[in-house]
Amino acid sequence: MKTIKLLFAFAISATLFTACYTDEIIVDNYNPAPAPSISLNQLLSRYELWYVDINQTVGYSQTPFLQIAFTLSFKNGRLFANNNLVGFGDQGNGFGIQTGTYQVYNNVLDVYHLVDGYQTFDVYQIDNNTIELYNPNNDTSYFLDGYQRSNFDYDYVFYDNIHYFLQEYKAWEKTYTSPTGVPNEFDFENYLQFLAGGNDSEFRSSQDINNNNPNTIYWDYTGLYNVANISGNRYLKTLTLDYDYFSNEFFELRVLNDATIELYQPASRTVYEFTGKGYIQFMKNAEGKQTDQQKMRKYKGEQKDNPRQPSRETV
Numbered sequence: 001m002k003t004i005k006l007l008f009a010f011a012i013s014a015t016l017f018t019a020c021y022t023d024e025i026i027v028d029n030y031n032p033a034p035a036p037s038i039s040l041n042q043l044l045s046r047y048e049l050w051y052v053d054i055n056q057t058v059g060y061s062q063t064p065f066l067q068i069a070f071t072l073s074f075k076n077g078r079l080f081a082n083n084n085l086v087g088f089g090d091q092g093n094g095f096g097i098q099t100g101t102y103q104v105y106n107n108v109l110d111v112y113h114l115v116d117g118y119q120t121f122d123v124y125q126i127d128n129n130t131i132e133l134y135n136p137n138n139d140t141s142y143f144l145d146g147y148q149r150s151n152f153d154y155d156y157v158f159y160d161n162i163h164y165f166l167q168e169y170k171a172w173e174k175t176y177t178s179p180t181g182v183p184n185e186f187d188f189e190n191y192l193q194f195l196a197g198g199n200d201s202e203f204r205s206s207q208d209i210n211n212n213n214p215n216t217i218y219w220d221y222t223g224l225y226n227v228a229n230i231s232g233n234r235y236l237k238t239l240t241l242d243y244d245y246f247s248n249e250f251f252e253l254r255v256l257n258d259a260t261i262e263l264y265q266p267a268s269r270t271v272y273e274f275t276g277k278g279y280i281q282f283m284k285n286a287e288g289k290q291t292d293q294q295k296m297r298k299y300k301g302e303q304k305d306n307p308r309q310p311s312r313e314t315v
Contacts (some may be wrong), residue, residue: 047146059140089154170278173216181270
């Protein structure tokens with residue numbers, strides 16, 4: 001993760017951007033847009049990072065590579081994405097990994113994704129730092145907000161999406177238990193797993209000992225989990241594990257680094273540390289099938305009708 005930045009960076013970034021450019025802004029309210037005042041290539045390269053605001057998505061379908069991306073970057077015909085929170089802000093100098101290539105003409109963006117293949121979009125400039133990518137093949141729109149790396153709050157995005165971070169390892173191995181604290185049932189749990197897909201709320205636990213292969217862990221229990229915020233401290237979360245046979249386990253959750261979390265159990269005053277095993281590179285195949293290595297971010301907001309109509313013949 002990057003060095004901690006100020007929380008209000010997100011709130012003021014759009015204001016800062018508008019002070020930097022004097023191009024004519026074409027505001028689109030789902031009406032046919034005239035030709036932009038700058039070329040599409042210039043528009044896409046104006047900002048180093050385009051944050052995919054998943055909550056603003058409209059339409060009932062999904063475009064896989066946009067569904068899993070936190071940010072996109074368009075660099076001289078090469079498409080980069082931050083799909084993972086492990087290494088977020090550091091991987092690829094903040095751009096993430098290359099996930100494909102792209103071409104533009106008029107207001108059309110054609111993407112050739114390494115996993116998902118060919119995808120085409122109509123691009124609309126909504127305001128000075130917001131664009132819409134409309135996929136006429138599935139009548140779904142994604143909205144992207146532009147930022148520079150220097151004032152993009154990587155830490156805000158990281159901590160706002162901790163539940164996805166927990167899913168980026170095949171297993172979390174208990175590597176430390178504090179010598180103080182009241183003995184309790186959770187002392188016997190040595191591995192945790194947080195599952196992606198569905199409602200993103202299932203976890204598994206295991207009492208295996210010294211299993212170095214996360215693929216062969218025997219999972220004793222499957223239940224539901226929840227991550228919640230703590231008012232006034234965005235770097236501290238709560239984690240609740242629902243164990244039906246001995247009630248819920250409640251923890252304060254801290255991220256120590258990109259591979260280590262700390263769980264403090266107030267009831268027993270015990271501190272546990274878990275280390276991630278089996279890093280998962282988040283990608284997705286063209287057929288939409290999920291595998292252990294290929295998982296997709298779920299919709300975080302309510303799906304909505306898309307008022308767009310295809311502006312050209314679909315491919």
